[in-house]
Amino acid sequence: MTTLRIALAQIDTCVGDVDGNAAAVLSWARRAADAGAHLVVFPEMTLTGYPIEDLALRASFRRGAEAALQRTAAELAAAGLGDLAVLVGTVGERGQGDVDAPDDRGLPTNQAVLLQHGRVVTRYDKHHLPNYGVFDEFRIFAPGDATCVVDVAGRRVGVVVCEDIWQDGGPVAQMDENDVDLLVVLNGSPYEEGKGHVRVELAQRRAREVDAPVAYVNLVGGQDDLVFDGGSFVVGTDGELLAGAPQFVEHLLLWDLAERGTAPVRGAVAAPLAPDEEVYRAIVTGLAGYVRKNGFRSVVLGLSGGIDSALTAAIAADAIGGENVVGVSMPSSFSSAHSKDDAADLAKRLGADLRVQPIASVVDAFQAQLALEGVAEENLQARVRGVLLMAVSNREGHLVIAPGNKSELATGYATIYDAGSIGGFAPLKDVDKSRVWALARWRNAYAEARGEVPPIPESSITKPPSAELRPGQLDQDSLPPYDLLDEVLDAYVEHAEGRAELLARGFDPAVVDKVVTLVDRAEWKRRQYPLGPKVTALAFGRDRRLPVTSRWREP
């Protein structure tokens, strides 16, 4: 028995791109073999991408994935990688390879597959199918009920998938009698602020249960509203962190499983990111993935000179390069001079393409027919900007991105179909206004520490926020101060506290009433927002299903 070298291939897959994902398996398996690995482990549902949602229910999709799996096994062997044990994830079907298959044979499963010597060696169907938050797996998959321990170079390797280690009982609890030398976990664990620690603690618990190290390989990259942060790692039998990959990049993490009874091998452990940097990089990853996976190369957004669009543009520049960012300044008669200057300054700092499209003549043409006043007039200006952005997008092929933030989305303090809410992706959808400022300050400080030009003009950070849709308008005329608003939103939305709990915390009743009323009425507006990356426990999107029409009012 010798040391077993394992490689955790933390890669960025794309849902539905079975050919591209299969090609990535081949190329990363080659890298693993070149590094002397005996076993390479890929993330959950490698070949199909994750999460596949209702594509799982389409038979032609499952056939396509199975064909790619068989082809991959053959191609690995043809490439001289037949000796390497390759663990990939895919969509399976219940009862595959089981002669005593139960009645539900053919139902889709979330499967881990061992490929070696040109063939499928073993299949394992995930037991625990999460059905909360962003997860709908119980809807689309049938659960497995067998455990899986494979032999790799004489060592016994237990295999489970993601949620299997989050639930007590199940395959890991059944495994301690199998005396495994190593437990590997294929994951598609979406990023969420502060979740890294939870994953490690969980793996530590399971390591003690099976009395063996745990190797946790996670997906990386943006997929619709989910961001997978990678951060794959290995913990030893006693819980020690023995190896750790960086977050938000593809990475091959190598680690050696020493012989039983000898001291564990310590590998490289990437330094953890500071909280603001972690969230910032999550958002960059989400946007970059969405742009690339949808076949875009560039984005367009409105630049108002305000903090939301400034931070969004900086994120876009970090995601796809400033030269691929088009900013459109769309001043009205209510736009201050500093707004226009700040927009131009920002574009210059980022190396972005700045266009200026004043809206006055178009607004005048509408007003000649409509003679709107008040909020209707304000919204008209905002929507003219939305149309301008969509027109530039149509003409030049950029993806429109929306700078609206979570605070305005939660309260409905936004014009639907304006430049803040139209488009395909809203990078700040899950970032409240207080954090918008924090991330902007972090990004500038990060640049300064490197001797680079801070991307965001200081005045965009320091000036009081305004929609500039009427003279002297300020957000704070309509909303509580953002630090207070965001605190109430966190309690009411993220933690589902009721009015009674909010009052018990000591919040001003008038503020509570205002925020609760705004949030309860904004559900329909939230539906109009583009996708945006999830970075907190509870985003607006897949993980929050609320009726649009509801007369429920907090008592």
Add this chain to the structure above:
Amino acid sequence: MTTLRIALAQIDTCVGDVDGNAAAVLSWARRAADAGAHLVVFPEMTLTGYPIEDLALRASFRRGAEAALQRTAAELAAAGLGDLAVLVGTVGERGQGDVDAPDDRGLPTNQAVLLQHGRVVTRYDKHHLPNYGVFDEFRIFAPGDATCVVDVAGRRVGVVVCEDIWQDGGPVAQMDENDVDLLVVLNGSPYEEGKGHVRVELAQRRAREVDAPVAYVNLVGGQDDLVFDGGSFVVGTDGELLAGAPQFVEHLLLWDLAERGTAPVRGAVAAPLAPDEEVYRAIVTGLAGYVRKNGFRSVVLGLSGGIDSALTAAIAADAIGGENVVGVSMPSSFSSAHSKDDAADLAKRLGADLRVQPIASVVDAFQAQLALEGVAEENLQARVRGVLLMAVSNREGHLVIAPGNKSELATGYATIYDAGSIGGFAPLKDVDKSRVWALARWRNAYAEARGEVPPIPESSITKPPSAELRPGQLDQDSLPPYDLLDEVLDAYVEHAEGRAELLARGFDPAVVDKVVTLVDRAEWKRRQYPLGPKVTALAFGRDRRLPVTSRWREP
């Protein structure tokens, strides 16, 4: 032992409106008592409305519902209705009233509650929690595990909730030993074309299993994208349909349970609706509910003279009265004379308020800055119309409704944010183009049969469809003929057939490729559509969860 008179109260609840729903229980219980009923049965989740989605996870909501339940029990007694047995649905908590409650006490349940003599007599938690299509109950509720048989005037009445009768095994299977005299089922069963027969057949099977009649009471009314059609009924022990309520209206269906061993009592059975009428009324019900439950009294939509907007306007007039419909004709230089005439003719037939807002001056103002060509220019015109509608809505408080149909939604043959896709509700979202024509013809024939003016101008039905965004443009230049397109869509979308199956059916490969490519690329556009009522097995919305970003292409 005497005849037991039961009343099935087919009422229209609103999600979250616990006070309004409780008031409805009181008033319909009064009607039931006045009609001599011993037992009145309300639909699933009466007090909370249905479906409550993630509101179930909010403790303050559950407390509010429980307070309303207790208050209703007391108010029924105070109103002199204490002797009446009242079965209502609500959100419960697992372990309520159970001293040996398991560990998951406090988890929300989908509950039926018997109220009598001013108090809660019995609680039953639904066993089977559907987790497919539009249903997310397994996500939000804990299942019950006890059966429920209550005594009403000396007769044994079994109580179950909706999905409990759709799954074999479960509470009904356990009930045959209990010797029930009657099985009542509280339902929130969404409308779907042709589903009525399935429900009756299912009830017939359960009646034979428990050897007793089955009384099925269903919710009625529109709730977001769901339409509940009512159609409550009673089947006898041998499966005979003994009583049946009409669809799409609130109704109190009375039926007498005769003594065992005597012949069953035959009550009134409403005549079934013809297929086109049923779908038409479903859409009317969906729109009427959405408008009213969201506090609107009127709607506004663009009238192009085409069939989609004509049918949508006719549906709106039937839902809320023609005098509450505002139609805006927004001609461009490409609009034909007959388009403007047809829009005016339609408004006159409906008694709708017609506005004319030519778009030329606004488009010119945009074009002076943008100089767009091709599709970008076409989309600009379309989006100017969207802004005009939102402006009229903002100024006057009408709900904007979107006339886009399922065929264009499926294929992405639409401009996002145009007059066909902006707004709060899209009545034809689940109606393909072929059926748009069929429903228009049905509605006109229905009027003619009554000696009324047909609401839809004949030329809107007969002319070839065109977006009129460039000279001579016809839908058929870009799409296969609609009858063929809709057939392929039905197979590919509704029945999830792959390319291989489509070709095996004999469809032209070029048509299959075109349709499959269009549908696969349109997912993001579909996300921008407003809510719309579900009328087929598979709508675009809650019951179809697909990744937005997917490179899956049918092989």
